[in-house]
Amino acid sequence: MxxxxxxxxxxxxxxxxxxxxxxxxxxxxxxxxxxxxxxxxLSAEEQEFIMQFFLSSGSLKDMAKQMDVSYPTMRNKVDDLITKIKTISDE
Known part of the structure; x- marks a missing residue:
């Protein structure tokens, strides 16, 4: 482990x-x-999301297909993560 x-x-x-x-x-x-x-x-889930984003060459369209979610859902996840990173950066 x-x-x-x-x-x-x-x-x-x-x-x-x-x-x-x-x-x-x-x-x-x-x-x-x-x-x-x-x-x-960031949480382990958020770290994994960033790694997948990187490995998919930043293609939200490809990530949405891989995760079986809509593009707007994927875009919202990215926007939420951006907001969290900005908040952490300001601390």
């Missing part, structure tokens, strides 16, 4: 920050207080 990186605090639900990175090869450690990349702040 692959462990999923937690992005919110299990206690208060605030956003978590990265404190330490470790090289698995030489065990070098980088310590600090770093924000998570925007992509990791």
């Amino acid at each position: 692959i462990k999923k990186l937690p992005v919110s605090c299990p206690s208060c639900e605030n956003e978590l920050a990265v404190e330490k990175l470790i090289c698995n090869n030489c065990e070098t450690q980088v310590v600090g207080n770093y924000q998570l990349p925007l992509f990791l702040k």
Whole structure:
């Protein structure tokens, strides 16, 4: 089972920050207080949607066919994701 990186605090639900990175090869450690990349702040479903969008060369028409939904439904999903990304970017 692959462990999923937690992005919110299990206690208060605030956003978590990265404190330490470790090289698995030489065990070098980088310590600090770093924000998570925007992509990791999205849900797994939203991340998968973006990957599918990328892999379909940005064709909403192709994605709508693959997901068996209408083009307007796919367009609405993209618009919702754009709104969420803008909100996260403004935080």
